[in-house]
Amino acid sequence: MTNALRIGIAGLGTVGTGVLDILAVHGDLIAARAGRPVRLTAVSARSQSKPRGSHNLSNLEWHNDPVELAKSAGIDVFVELIGGHTGAAKGAVEAAIGAGKHVITANKALLAHHGVALARAAEAKGLALNFEAAVAGGIPVIKALREGLVGNAPKRVFGIMNGTCNYILTKMGEDGRGFADVLKEAQELGYAEDDPTFDVGGFDTAHKLAVLTSLAFGTEVNLGAIKIEGIEKVALADIRNAAELGYKIKLLGVAVNYESGIEQRVHPTLIKRGSPVSETDDVFNAIVVKGDFVGDLVLEGRGAGRHPTASAVLSDIVDIARGNIRPTFGIPAASLKKYKDSSPRAHEGGFYVALDLHDKPGAVAAIATILAAAKISIESIVQRGKTDASAPRATAQFILITHDTLESSLQAAMTKIERDGHVAGPPRVIRIERF
Ligand code: HSE
Numbered sequence: 001m002t003n004a005l006r007i008g009i010a011g012l013g014t015v016g017t018g019v020l021d022i023l024a025v026h027g028d029l030i031a032a033r034a035g036r037p038v039r040l041t042a043v044s045a046r047s048q049s050k051p052r053g054s055h056n057l058s059n060l061e062w063h064n065d066p067v068e069l070a071k072s073a074g075i076d077v078f079v080e081l082i083g084g085h086t087g088a089a090k091g092a093v094e095a096a097i098g099a100g101k102h103v104i105t106a107n108k109a110l111l112a113h114h115g116v117a118l119a120r121a122a123e124a125k126g127l128a129l130n131f132e133a134a135v136a137g138g139i140p141v142i143k144a145l146r147e148g149l150v151g152n153a154p155k156r157v158f159g160i161m162n163g164t165c166n167y168i169l170t171k172m173g174e175d176g177r178g179f180a181d182v183l184k185e186a187q188e189l190g191y192a193e194d195d196p197t198f199d200v201g202g203f204d205t206a207h208k209l210a211v212l213t214s215l216a217f218g219t220e221v222n223l224g225a226i227k228i229e230g231i232e233k234v235a236l237a238d239i240r241n242a243a244e245l246g247y248k249i250k251l252l253g254v255a256v257n258y259e260s261g262i263e264q265r266v267h268p269t270l271i272k273r274g275s276p277v278s279e280t281d282d283v284f285n286a287i288v289v290k291g292d293f294v295g296d297l298v299l300e301g302r303g304a305g306r307h308p309t310a311s312a313v314l315s316d317i318v319d320i321a322r323g324n325i326r327p328t329f330g331i332p333a334a335s336l337k338k339y340k341d342s343s344p345r346a347h348e349g350g351f352y353v354a355l356d357l358h359d360k361p362g363a364v365a366a367i368a369t370i371l372a373a374a375k376i377s378i379e380s381i382v383q384r385g386k387t388d389a390s391a392p393r394a395t396a397q398f399i400l401i402t403h404d405t406l407e408s409s410l411q412a413a414m415t416k417i418e419r420d421g422h423v424a425g426p427p428r429v430i431r432i433e434r435f
Helices: 014-034 066-071 087-098 108-124 141-148 163-175 179-188 203-217 236-244 306-322 363-373 407-419
Strands: 005-010 038-044 061-063 077-080 102-105 156-160 247-258 261-272 284-291 295-302 351-358 378-386 395-402 428-432
Touching: 005 014, 005 066, 005 087, 005 306, 014 038, 014 306, 038 066, 038 306, 061 066, 066 077, 066 087, 077 087, 077 306, 087 102, 087 108, 102 108, 102 306, 108 203, 141 203, 141 284, 141 295, 156 203, 163 179, 163 236, 163 247, 163 284, 203 247, 203 261, 236 247, 236 351, 236 395, 236 428, 351 363, 351 407, 363 378, 363 395, 363 407, 407 428
Parallel strands: 005 038, 005 077, 038 061, 077 102, 261 428
Antiparallel strands: 156 247, 156 284, 247 261, 284 295, 351 395, 351 428, 378 395
16 A cells, blocks of 8 residues: 555534544545545644544644644645635635645635635646535535536536525424524534524525536636525415425525526525425435436435535545545636626526415405516415404415516515505515426
């Protein structure tokens, strides 16, 4: 066997300790697969004294400053598990590349903001910048797009990319529990980001989608082009209504490569029950790739958590140990196309609209008139009885499913509906996605 590959890990939180666990259990197997031993030689973390299970780290090189670890002569590969797109993580990755170290990162925010610049710097030196753990936890979607699907020019990539949101929406639906209660549980299970607004606000999904878009379509990463909506406004009533209409609600990231340019969006979505994506529940993620030659591909698995994410880090380590160094985004970063936004188009799949309608004559006619004027065609309508028959201002739930329509037309109609005095609160609008 050739020389050991020496690994330095910055950040010994949930994922970092997961990597220690796997190396401890599968050290020999990994060496056999990599063709050389893989050895953890150095670490950097906030606390040196914090117990880390059964792992004895006393013989390792210890750095308080991750930048110092990144530059250490004692490592070949710098594994960045710090998180965040500024500060220590960025500085340390830049320092590692500057010092000629291969880099592995689980940091989707860093890649979404600075991925192309970092990839250019790494590729200029013949170094790897690998990030399997940054997208969809343990699912090898990066390897699939970068290697397995090289014979395809995908037209559409979409799916559930945030385990925390999927966990919350699943439990709200199954148990009728409130949003905050389930979020707390997801945090305790180690799924959520340090700041869970990144999860529930859709930003974590957007970071992942931005990177997948680049990899799938060969364009520069453009996080700013993504329309982002989180799950904070999804009501239990919407989840129930969706179920009765034969749908589930999921937070999806969607990227489509049209002739006119690219569309990227993150938002809660109704999906028909019975599809691989709608049946992906709990912390699981599912990514669909529509390849032009392979057809539809669905990759499903655990999208967050200690060992699934650490499993992805190990895949990157073994690639480097074997000398399998590929361009970060599939083609050299210097050759990525300029990003081009698609022109506005009707949303394929239509919209779910929930209105709390004042129960008085003419209300439905008024809504129908506004929608007709906006050329919005209705596919189906459901009306539920008064929320409280004895209340003087009782409302009825009025649920519409539209045909494909422009989002701008729908939003303009919703503004009119909200202003015309027939609804008790803002309309709740959720896109529907066809599989
Ligand atoms: N907070 C992320 C999630 C972790 O819930 O999916 C994995 O990126």
